[in-house]
Amino acid sequence: MALTCKEGTLERNELKCMHYLKEAADLGHRDAQQQLAKTYNARRWNNAKEKSLHYFTLAASQGDAEARGMLGHNFMRAECGLTESLVLAKHYSEKYFEDEEEGDPYNNSFPAVNLSYTLYRLGLDRFERIMDIPGHSPIPKSLFWARRALKGDLKVETNDLVIKFISMIETKEKSRCTNCRKEAGSSPLKRCIRCLGAWYCGKECQVQHWKNGHKFDCIKSY
Numbered sequence: 001m002a003l004t005c006k007e008g009t010l011e012r013n014e015l016k017c018m019h020y021l022k023e024a025a026d027l028g029h030r031d032a033q034q035q036l037a038k039t040y041n042a043r044r045w046n047n048a049k050e051k052s053l054h055y056f057t058l059a060a061s062q063g064d065a066e067a068r069g070m071l072g073h074n075f076m077r078a079e080c081g082l083t084e085s086l087v088l089a090k091h092y093s094e095k096y097f098e099d100e101e102e103g104d105p106y107n108n109s110f111p112a113v114n115l116s117y118t119l120y121r122l123g124l125d126r127f128e129r130i131m132d133i134p135g136h137s138p139i140p141k142s143l144f145w146a147r148r149a150l151k152g153d154l155k156v157e158t159n160d161l162v163i164k165f166i167s168m169i170e171t172k173e174k175s176r177c178t179n180c181r182k183e184a185g186s187s188p189l190k191r192c193i194r195c196l197g198a199w200y201c202g203k204e205c206q207v208q209h210w211k212n213g214h215k216f217d218c219i220k221s222y
Helices: 014-026 030-041 048-061 065-077 086-096 109-126 139-150 156-173 203-217
Strands: 003-006 009-012
Touching: 014 030, 030 048, 030 065, 048 065, 065 086, 065 109, 086 109, 109 139, 109 156, 139 156, 139 203
Parallel strands: none
Antiparallel strands: 003 009
């Protein structure tokens, strides 16, 4: 918040703050662009959301991790006047994690949740709800990012939703062999110990599924 001098003291002045932030943002300063975008995003002024989107986009183009995360969220939720685009939501959410030094490793649950949901929804849309095509399954990576989100600082209600999301996927997937589709029956299936996102009725199915493409889907779980 900008401070202005009045009778020898300093006082807070929001208009001055916006003025100087805009000057800095328009000169290309990334931190000012991000801060201005967040300020507009919290306001109900005319065109505030559009201006917020403009400055988030500028900051994201310069590598600002938080701005990238916000764009991922906005494209997934169709907010700030954007049309829903799961492809762009995935792009910006992945960009958040592109450089761990840019993203905050202790506060990255928000984009992790977005990425998990986006990957799952993309799988539903692209493959007509067939989620276990070897080499193209979103299940391991979607579970990976959901579990990563739980490691961070989520609001209680969001944390509960993520837990339910993981449980929903696991309950469905472990009911039959990921490779041959044989029902689990009375004996539990063997789980991939690396990604914890695929289940098999035996070693033969596990090896075959790995060769058929699971090696591209599998990602070491948290």
